[in-house]
Amino acid sequence: MAHVIMPGALATIAVFSITFVAIWKFILHRRRPLNYPPAVPGWPVIGNLFQLKEKKPYLTFTKWAEVYGPIYSIRLGTSVMVVLNSAEVAKEALVSKFSSISTRKLSKALTTLTCNKSIVAMSDYGEYHKMVKRYVINSILGPNAQKRYRHHRDAMIENVVNILSSKIKEEYCSLVELREPFQSELFHLALKQSLGKDVESVYVEELGVTFTKKEIFQILVVDPMMGAIEVDWRDFFPYLRWVPNKRMEMKIQQMAMRKRAVTKALIEEQKKRFSHGESLSCYLEYLLSEESNLTEEQLIALVWESIIESSDTTLVTTEWAMYELAKNPKCQDRLFQEIEEICRSEKLTEEHLQLLPYLNAVFHETLRIHSPVPIIPPRHVHEDTQLGGYHIPAGTDITVNLYACNMDKKDWEKPEEWNPERFLSDKYEQMDMHKTMNFGAGKRVCAGSLQAMLISCSAIGRLIQEFQWKLKDGEEENIDTVQLTTHKRYPMKAYITPRNQAA
Numbered sequence: 001m002a003h004v005i006m007p008g009a010l011a012t013i014a015v016f017s018i019t020f021v022a023i024w025k026f027i028l029h030r031r032r033p034l035n036y037p038p039a040v041p042g043w044p045v046i047g048n049l050f051q052l053k054e055k056k057p058y059l060t061f062t063k064w065a066e067v068y069g070p071i072y073s074i075r076l077g078t079s080v081m082v083v084l085n086s087a088e089v090a091k092e093a094l095v096s097k098f099s100s101i102s103t104r105k106l107s108k109a110l111t112t113l114t115c116n117k118s119i120v121a122m123s124d125y126g127e128y129h130k131m132v133k134r135y136v137i138n139s140i141l142g143p144n145a146q147k148r149y150r151h152h153r154d155a156m157i158e159n160v161v162n163i164l165s166s167k168i169k170e171e172y173c174s175l176v177e178l179r180e181p182f183q184s185e186l187f188h189l190a191l192k193q194s195l196g197k198d199v200e201s202v203y204v205e206e207l208g209v210t211f212t213k214k215e216i217f218q219i220l221v222v223d224p225m226m227g228a229i230e231v232d233w234r235d236f237f238p239y240l241r242w243v244p245n246k247r248m249e250m251k252i253q254q255m256a257m258r259k260r261a262v263t264k265a266l267i268e269e270q271k272k273r274f275s276h277g278e279s280l281s282c283y284l285e286y287l288l289s290e291e292s293n294l295t296e297e298q299l300i301a302l303v304w305e306s307i308i309e310s311s312d313t314t315l316v317t318t319e320w321a322m323y324e325l326a327k328n329p330k331c332q333d334r335l336f337q338e339i340e341e342i343c344r345s346e347k348l349t350e351e352h353l354q355l356l357p358y359l360n361a362v363f364h365e366t367l368r369i370h371s372p373v374p375i376i377p378p379r380h381v382h383e384d385t386q387l388g389g390y391h392i393p394a395g396t397d398i399t400v401n402l403y404a405c406n407m408d409k410k411d412w413e414k415p416e417e418w419n420p421e422r423f424l425s426d427k428y429e430q431m432d433m434h435k436t437m438n439f440g441a442g443k444r445v446c447a448g449s450l451q452a453m454l455i456s457c458s459a460i461g462r463l464i465q466e467f468q469w470k471l472k473d474g475e476e477e478n479i480d481t482v483q484l485t486t487h488k489r490y491p492m493k494a495y496i497t498p499r500n501q502a503a
């Protein structure tokens with residue numbers, strides 16, 4: 001009999017327990033309802049997608065922060081994204097809550113372009129990421145590695161100065177654009193550091209075409225930067241993945257295929273040199289020695305990453321800094337005086353940088369106001385967590401709006417003004433790279449900040465030491481930006497006068 005009654009009794013206890021737990025949870029929730037971040041009102045189904053039509057979402061995010069506060073949520077089709085707009089809450093996400101927010105959320109375009117998250121910057125945190133970050137730091141970007149590439153940086157900066165000098169002599173015109181020579185010299189440096197050699201052209205067997213250096217730059221740097229901001233509406237509606245979007249797919253696949261083919265051809269050429277016993281001391285040589293841990297696709301993706309990352313944000317920062325200095329003669333004079341006092345008749349070099357606090361302040365203030373990476377690529381929350389006192393459930397995407405952190409009135413007085421003097425206060429350590437959040441924070445902090453600072457500060461210093469800069473009339477208003485990083489839409493045009501001729 002007992003074995004007949006027992007199942008009934010067990011069932012009663014089970015039902016009772018489940019009901020009890022359900023009631024208890026209900027009471028708990030009623031007492032302490034989960035506190036979600038405020039939501040920006042949007043449309044049914046599409047959420048806030050229409051409000052983000054233009055390709056500068058950081059500006060819209062910043063406007064919303066004025067209404068909804070430093071942390072709020074938006075809906076992009078089926079996914080919920082929490083946007084962080086203050087340094088305090090950004091640090092909480094990037095540093096203290098990192099273990100709950102460590103994976104990357106990439107668009108389909110970025111997944112294709114990064115060869116399924118094979119590059120350091122877009123890989124998910126884990127063994128692969130730790131390994132390849134160690135590779136890039138040990139071989140090119142860490143302090144010791146940077147010493148080995150010093151001669152490339154010195155040569156690059158002197159070349160830019162010489163090109164500008166010759167240009168104004170030969171053309172009897174002092175109006176110049178810094179972009180062209182700087183971009184091309186920076187690309188030489190990126191190739192030398194990544195492949196050991198600069199190249200004038202490359203024959204790509206897969207495509208049966210020889211590409212010039214300009215075309216290589218277009219394929220490896222410009223096209224992927226544009227592709228990275230392409231939006232495939234199916235990213236926001238995964239249940240509609242089956243609907244074809246051929247034009248978009250073809251465009252991104254073409255881009256990815258061409259950049260892969262060109263990088264592969266460049267690698268093959270260098271491999272031949274290595275096999276003839278030539279040692280080129282570069283990232284590729286280092287990666288080949290570690291090849292057993294990498295697939296061919298990963299190797300190609302990593303070499304491409306080092307080329308594109310070296311070629312872009314440093315140019316963006318340096319051009320904006322020169323724009324600001326050319327626009328603000330008082331700041332330019334102050335910087336020139338500082339350089340004169342420290343360098344006297346010597347050419348400014350990297351050794352002088354730690355003795356030049358105003359130059360350092362110009363660099364950080366330019367990063368603050370022109371945020372080269374205005375939005376950190378989104379992360380995915382994989383377990384429930386808390387941010388800024390709000391509950392953030394697993395499955396949410398997170399993005400950090402660095403532009404808004406840099407414009408936050410709580411942290412910065414008159415944030416819209418370019419004012420390097422703000423970084424001269426005792427609050428800041430001169431050589432601290434993280435006066436702003438521009439290089440990120442925590443375990444995914446930028447690996448190339450030292451290189452960016454060394455090139456940008458030495459270049460700004462040398463360009464001011466050598467020439468007096470004055471913006472062309474009408475240039476003040478040219479502040480529009482394009483691309484993923486905040487490139488100046490129109491290259492800066494300025495008049496330069498060699499210092500030895502300046503009044």
Ligand code: HEM
Nearest residue numbers: 120121309310313372373438439440444445446447448452
């Ligand atoms: C002014 C110039 C630069 C700025 C503002 C900048 C900014 C950033 C930011 C915001 C991140 C993302 C951090 C995160 O996800 O939390 C990042 C990551 C990264 N950056 Fe930079 N960057 C600059 C220059 C460079 C250069 C010159 C290189 C290499 C040549 C480089 C290599 C990397 C790498 C490899 C990562 C990935 C780090 C990781 O995921 O662990 N960056 N950078």
